[in-house]
Amino acid sequence: MRVGNRPQSFLQRLKQKPPFKLGKLSVRRHHALYFFLIVAFGVPVEQKIYKVSKNYVREWARDHGYQRKFTKGTLPGQIFDALMDQNDLGTAEPLPKLVLDIKFKHFKKLKEKRTIALARGHLLPEDRIETKAKIRAGGETIKAKIRLKGDGSAHRAHKNKWSFRLKLKKDGYFQGLKNFSIQHPRAREYQAEPVALKYFEHRGILRPRYFFTDVTLNGDDLGIMAVEESFSKELLESQGRREGVIIKIDEDLIWQTNIPGGHYEGTPFFDFRNTVISSYGNKYIKKSSKLQSDLKAAVGLLRGFSQGKLTASQVFDTELMGRFLAACEIWGIYHPTSYRNIRFYFNPISYRLEPVIYDIALPVRAAMDELTHRETLFKELIKDPILFNVYLSEVRRLAIEMKDGMTRRQLEPYEDTLLAQLKSEYYLIDNMRWEDYLPRMDFLLSRSDDDFALKNEPAVRIDQGGIYPILAHAYIIEDAAGQYLELSNAVPEQITLSTIEWQNPETGISQAFTAKKGSVVPAIIPGTPLASAPQTTRVYFDTPLSTIPLNLVVSAHMAGESKFYETTAKSFFPPLLEHPVPTTTIEEQLALHPFLSLGTDNHTVTVKQGVWHVDAPVLIPAGFQLIIAPGAQLNFAENTNLISHSAVTANGTTNQPIILQGAAGEGGIPQWQGLAVMNVDEPSQLNYVTIKDTTGVKQSSWALTGGTTFYQTTVDIQNSHFERNTAEDALNLIESQFSFSHSTITDTESDAIDSDFSNGEITNSQFMNIGYKGGGDAVDISGSTVRVTSSSFYEVQDKALSIGEKSTLDAHDIIIIDSGTGLASKDGSISTVSDITVTNPVFAVMLAYMKKPQYGPAKITVTNLNSINIEDMIHAQTGSVIKIDGNQVEMKDIDVDVLYETVMQKRATN
Secondary structure, eight states, rough: OEEEEOOOOHHHHHHOOOOOOOOOOOHHHHHHHHHHHHHHHHHTTTTEEEEEEEHHHHHHHTTTTOOTTOOSOOOOOOHHHHHHHOOOTTOOOOOOOEEEEHHHHHHHHHHHHHHHHHSSSSSOOOOOOOOEEEEEEEEEEEEEEEEEEEEEEEGTTTOOOEEEEEEOOOTTBBBTTSEEEEEOOOGGGGHHHHHHHHHHHHHHHOOOOOEEEEEEETTTTEEEEEEEEEEHHHHHHTTTOOSSEEEEEEOOOEEEEOOOOGGOTTGGGGGGGGEEESSSSHHHHOHHHHHHHHHHHHHHHHHHTTTSSHHHHHHHHHHHHHHHHHHHHHHHGGGSSSTTTTEEEETTOOOOOOOEEOOOOOOOOOSOOOOOOSSHHHHHHHSSSHHHHHHHHHHHHHHHHHHHTTTHHHHHHHHHHHHHTTTTTEEETTOOGGGGHHHHHHHHHOOOOOHHHHTTOOOOOOOOBBOOOSEEEEEEEEEEEEEEEEEEEEESSOOOEEEEEETTTTTOEEEEEEESSOOOEEEEOOEEETTTTOEEEEEBOOOOOOOOOEEEEEEEEEOOOOOOOOEEEEOOOOOOOSSSSOOHHHHHHHOOOTEEEEEESSEEEEOOSEEEEOOSEEEEEETTTEEEEEEEEEEEEEEEEEEEEEEEEEEOSSSSSSEEEEEOOOOGOBBBBBEEEESOOOEEEEEEEEEEOOOEEEEEEESSSSEEEESSSSEEEEEEEEOOOOOOOEEEEEEEEEESSEEEEEEESSEEEEESOOOOEEEEEEEEEEEETTTTOOOEEEEEEEEEEEEEEEEEEEEEEESSSOOOOEEEEEESSSSSSEEEETTTTTEEEEEEEEEOSSSEEEEEEEEHHHTOOOEEEEEEEEESOOSSSSEEEETEEEEEETEEEEEEOOHHHHHHHHGGGGGOOO
C-alpha cells in the first residue's frame, strides 16, 4: 500500500488494517500468519525462542512468491499484506492438470543425478540421462521420456519441485506441446517470464509457449509448476512460421572447463566463435532431405558469421534481430542475448536466421545507467551498420511506448490473469513494478548514437588458466573436392597434434589415417587469441573400407604437459562464404536486361512493352517499384526467374495482356522457375496477367515451393491466369494479405493456391484440372483466414477446399464438380459454408478430421448443400463436427494414417 508516491512502513500498514477473525482464514493465510509470527518472534523449542536465519527466511519467501525485484516493501510487510488480503483468489480458470508417473528404479536414477549436479553446481551432459515415464492428462495416458534440466542448482534446490524435460511419444501432446519442461515458477521469476515473453511475441519475436499447471508426481501433489515449451516444429507452427530447423550455439564446453573460482567470463569457450553449433530434432531432420538442406544452410550461415566471412545483415533477419536486441535493451536484460541462451530459427523462405527468445531472467532492478550489450555476440551483431540502425531506431521507439504507458496497458491484463492463477499457492507474489522502468527509458532516450555503438567500450576482463575439456575442434566436411578433416586450436595456448587415427567403436582397434597430401602429424598449431575465431586447416583424405562406421579421433597436448586430449571428429557443414540467395544492384540489372529502364525518379523500374527473351534471372533490389507495361511478354529461359524485393505493378488490359512464360527448351517444352515478390511493405498488383510454365524458384540451395510466390506483402490479383504449373504450388501466399478475383488456375501438377499464415479473399474465380499427376488441392490454407465466394472447381484430384492448422474459411456460392473431396476441414479449423454444390465426388463431399493432435478436432457448418447421393460421402471423425442445415452428422472413427496412405497419398507430407 502507498501514500502518494511513498510506500508506507510496515507499522503504518499494521495500524490501518482492519481486524480479522482467525476462524475465517484460508490455509494460505494460516501459513502466512504462522510464518509472520516465526519471522517476528522466532521458533519456540523446549521453552526457548530461536530466531530463524535470514537465509532460511529468504528461501522460504522466494518459494512462496516473494520477488525482491518487484517488491519495494520489507518481507514482513509483504507477509502481512498476504495475511490481510481480502481479495477472492478463487476466480481464476482451473489450471490444466498433469499427472506424472515414474517407476521407482527410474526415479532413483534421476535422484542420483540430481545429487551429483547439486554437489557440482552445474548439470553436465552426462547428468542428462533420459528414463521412462508416463503422463496422464485430459483423460489420456501418454508414454514419455524424462530427464533433469537446467544448468544451475536453482533448478534442483527445492526438495521436490525439480526441473524436468519431457518428450512425449508418438501422437502424445499436452496442451498442444510435444516436448516441454516443468519447473518451479520461481526458476523464471513467477509471472515475470510469461509477461516478458508476451512482450516479445507482440513484436514478432519467436518464443516458447509458457503457462502454469497443477502437477502430481508419483501420487505427491507438487502444486503449481511452470510449463515451458521446448524447441520444436510445434513452436514454429503455433506462431505462423514454416517448418524449419532451430539451431543453437552449445554452451557445454563452458561448464566442462575447470576454472579456478568458477569465473567463466573471458575464458576461451565463453565466446560464440569458439564453440559448437547444434540443432534440435535431429531424428526428425534426418527423415527430410529438405530439412537436411536447411540445416546445412543454417549452420553454414552462422559459421560464416562467426568466422567473419559474412556480415550480420547477410545472416540474420535484420528487422527481427534488431527489434529483439532493442527489446532486451528496454528491459535491461542481457541474459537472452548471450550466445548460451539465444536460439535461431532458420526461415526457409527468407534464408535468414531469426532470434528465438528464451530464459529472459529479468534483473533484480533494471539498471538505470548502463547498456546491456556485454557479451561478444551482441557486440558483433551491432557492428553491422544495417542491423545497428534497426536496433537504434527500435530502442527509441520502444522506449517511448514504455514511457507513455502503452506497454503497461498492453500487458497488465495478462499479468492479472497469471497472478490469479499463482496466488492460491504463491501468496507472497506481487505485481510487476512498471514504474521502475521509467527512469531507464529516460536514460535510453538521452543516449547518443555513439553511446549505443560502444565507441568507448571498456576492455573485457580475461581469466587465464583452467583445465579445458578439449584442445582442438575437429569436423569431417565434404565439398566438391571430397571429404576433408577441418582442424583448429580451441585454446589460447599452443598445442601439438600428436596422432590422428581411425578407431573401431566396437573393438577399439585403431588404424592409420592417411592424408591425400603429405603427413599431418605431429604438427604444432598456434594458440587462438581470446575474443577471436579459431583459424582452420583442411586435410583431405579417403575413408578406409570398413563394414561398420569408424570414428576419426584426434589427439593433442599442450607444451610441457603429459595429459593428452582426444577429440572425435563429427560430421559437419562448412561456413558459407556468400549468401545462397542472389543479390544485385539496379545498375547491374539495367546493364544485363535491355527491356528494363529506370525512371527519372530513380525509384521506378519499368519492363518495356514488347516481346523479350530473358536468359538470366531478373532481380529487383529493395527500394524500387517494378512496373510491367501493358503488352509486355517475357519469355524466360529454363533456369531463370523474376525475384523482386520491391512491389510489382503489372496492369495489362484485355487487348494488351502481360505474359510471363517459359521459352521452349530441350524437347520443345517451355519452362521457367517463376515469380517471387519478397518482404515488401508496398502492395503489388497483377491485372490481366498470364503466368505459364513455372517450375518453382531455385537458386543454389534456396528453393521456393511456388511457381508464383508472395511473401510478407500485400497483393491484389485480378483477371489473371496461371497455367501449366509443375511446382508444388501454382500460387503460394505466405504471411501475406491477398485478393484473387475473376481469375483462373488451370493444369497444375499439384496445388493451385496455397495460403500459409495469410489472410485474403478468393472471388469469382475458376480452378480446373488441378493435381493431374495424382494429387493436389485447389485451395489449401494453413493457419489462415480466407473467404471464398462465387467460385467453381472442376477436376480437382484431391480436395477442392482443404482447410487446416487452425484456419478459418467462410465460403459462399461454391460449385465443385469431379473432385476427390469437396471440402476437408482438419486440425482445429472452422469452416462456414453456404450455397454449395458438390457433384460427383470420388471420396467425400465433406470431411472433418484431426491429423495433428496438437491442434484438436475440426468443425464444418453448412447451409444449403446441393448434392446427389451424399448419405455415405460425408465423414466426421469422432470429435470433429459437421452440421448441415442445423443437423449434426454422425461421428465415426477414421484412421487418418490409412487415409493418407490411400486416397490422399500424394498429400501425405502436407
